[in-house]
Amino acid sequence: MTDEIKFLVLLSAGLTVLMLGSYLIGSRAERRTNSVPTELVQNPFEKIELKAKAVYVYDVRTGEVLYAKNENLRLPLASLTKVMSALVARELSPDYAEVAIDGRALAAEGDSGLKPGEKWNLGDLLDFSLISSSNDGIRAAALSLGAMSKSEASEDEIIGDFVMRMNEKAAALDLRNTYFKNETGLDETEFKGGAYGTARDVTALMEYLLIHHPDYLEATREISAVFSSLDKQSHKATNTNALAGDIPGLLASKTGFTATAGGNLSLIFDPELGRPVIVTVLGSTEKGRFEDAAMLIDAVFKSLNQN
Numbered sequence: 653m654t655d656e657i658k659f660l661v662l663l664s665a666g667l668t669v670l671m672l673g674s675y676l677i678g679s680r681a682e683r684r685t686n687s688v689p690t691e692l693v694q695n696p697f698e699k700i701e702l703k704a705k706a707v708y709v710y711d712v713r714t715g716e717v718l719y720a721k722n723e724n725l726r727l728p729l730a731s732l733t734k735v736m737s738a739l740v741a742r743e744l745s746p747d748y749a750e751v752a753i754d755g756r757a758l759a760a761e762g763d764s765g766l767k768p769g770e771k772w773n774l775g776d777l778l779d780f781s782l783i784s785s786s787n788d789g790i791r792a793a794a795l796s797l798g799a800m801s802k803s804e805a806s807e808d809e810i811i812g813d814f815v816m817r818m819n820e821k822a823a824a825l826d827l828r829n830t831y832f833k834n835e836t837g838l839d840e841t842e843f844k845g846g847a848y849g850t851a852r853d854v855t856a857l858m859e860y861l862l863i864h865h866p867d868y869l870e871a872t873r874e875i876s877a878v879f880s881s882l883d884k885q886s887h888k889a890t891n892t893n894a895l896a897g898d899i900p901g902l903l904a905s906k907t908g909f910t911a912t913a914g915g916n917l918s919l920i921f922d923p924e925l926g927r928p929v930i931v932t933v934l935g936s937t938e939k940g941r942f943e944d945a946a947m948l949i950d951a952v953f954k955s956l957n958q959n
Contacts, residue, residue, distance in 0.1 A: 696954035702944045705914075705935030708851035709948055712859055712920075712928045718955060719948065723852040726829045727934045728845025730908030731785045731892075732854055732916050733837030735869070736830075737794065738778045739861065740817050742868060744797045747775025750882065756807055757792035761838055764788050764887075771882040779871035780879045784889040785907060787836045794835040811835060825860055827853040839912045846910075851932045854918050858904065858930050862920055869904035869920075872896075893917065894942045899949060903928060907941070915941030923953055 697709075697719040706722040753770040764786035772780075774793060781789030791811075798814030799805040805813070815832050822830045830849035837846045861868050871877060875897045876890045892907040899905075901922035908916035915936040922928050929952050933944045 696951040696958075697948075700947050700951060702933075702947070703915075703936045703940035704933045704944045706851040706932075707934070707944070707948065708855045708930075708932045709952065710855050710859070710930045710932075712862065712930060713926065718929070718952060720851075724829065724850050725934075726848050726850055728837075728839070728910065728913035729830075729847040729849045729854070729934075730837045730839075730845070730910040730913035730916050731787075732849070732906055732908040732918055733832060733835070733847040734782060734785065734790050735854075735857060735861070735906050735918075736818050736821065736832065737790050737814075737835045738782055738868060739857075739865070740814065740821055741774065741778060741793045741797055742865070743821070744800075744817070745774055747773060747778075749774040749796075751777050751792055751796045753788070753792050754795070757788050757795055760787035760791045760836060762787045764889075766792070766887070767885060769883075770885060773882065776879050776881075778868075779877070780887060780889045782869065782872050782906060783874065783877055783891050785892045786889075787838060790836050822853075822857075825857065827856060829853050830857075837908060837910070837913075839910045843912065845912045851934050854934070855930045855932045858918050858920055858932070862903065862928060862930075866903070869906070872904050872906060873902045893919065895919075895945060898946075909938050909941075915939070917941040917945050919945065921949065923949075923956055927956075 706725045706727055707719060708723045709719040711718055751772050751774050753766045753768060755768055758766065758768060764784050766788045777789050777793055780786060794814040795810055798810035815835055818832045830853045832847045833840055834846040840846050874891060876888060879887045879889060893905040896902060896905060899921050903920040903922055905919035915938045916934050918932040920928050920930050931945055931948050933941050936944050
C-alpha cells in the first residue's frame with residue numbers, strides 16, 4: 653500500500669470518528685434541549701403557600717382529588733350557607749312564586765338595597781342574593797317559604813322550619829359534617845358561626861348542583877347583573893367574588909366572610925371543555941381567599957398541561 657493510499661485511509665477513518673463524535677454530542681445536546689425541566693414534572697400544588705385552613709380541589713369528570721388540605725375539618729361556612737338556602741327554597745317553590753320584602757327580612761345584617769313592600773319573583777331574588785350575598789334577600793325567601801303549613805307561625809318558627817329543611821337536605825346529600833343554625837351563615841355570636849361544614853362537603857354540594865341543577869348557580873358567574881322587582885324597581889348586584897372576571901371558564905362561585913369564619917370561597921370552572929374543577933377554600937382571610945384560589949387555579953392549569 654502506497655503512502656498516498658495509507659494517508660487517504662487514515663483521513664477517512666479520522667473523519668468518520670469526528671462525525672460520530674459530533675453526532676453523539678449533538679444528540680445529547682438535543683435531548684437536554686428537549687427534556688422537561690425538573691420543576692415542570694413536579695406536582696404544581698406542592699410549593700403553594702396558602703392562608704386557608706382547609707382546601708379541596710376536585711376534578712368532577714375524573715373524580716380525582718387534585719389537592720386537599722384539612723378537607724374534613726369542620727369550619728364556619730359564613731355565606732356559603734346561602735347555596736343550600738337557595739337550593740331548599742327552589743325545592744319548596746317554583747321560581748315564578750312571589751316573595752314580599754318586609755321589615756323582618758330587612759332587619760338582617762347588611763343592606764343590599766331592597767325596599768320594604770317590594771315584591772320579587774323567587775328565582776330573581778335568589779339569583780340577586782347569591783351574586784351580591786344579600787342577607788336580606790335570603791331571609792325574605794326563608795320567611796316566605798318556611799312553615800307554610802302553619803298560618804300563625806312566629807318568625808322564629810318560620811325560620812326554624814326552613815333551617816330544619818336545610819339540615820334535612822344536607823343529610824340527604826350525605827354531607828355528614830355540615831350543620832346549619834340559620835339561613836344566611838351570619839355569626840350567631842362572637843365565637844359561634846351560623847353554619848359549619850368542611851371543604852369536602854361544600855365541594856360535594858357544589859358538585860350536586862352542577863350535575864342536577866346547573867342553572868341554580870348560573871348567575872354567579874357574572875361580574876354584575878341588573879334585576880327588576882315586580883314593582884319595576886331596578887337593583888344592581890355586584891359579584892362578591894373578586895375573581896369573577898378573571899377565571900377562564902367560570903361556571904359558578906360563592907363567597908363567604910365573617911369574623912368567625914374568615915374568608916371562604918367555592919367556585920367551579922372549566923379549564924378544558926367538559927372538565928369542570930371545583931375549588932373550595934375555607935378559613936382564609938378576606939383578601940387571602942382570592943389569592944389562595946388564584947394560586948390553586950393556576951396549579952390546576954399547570955397540572956392538566958402536564959398530562
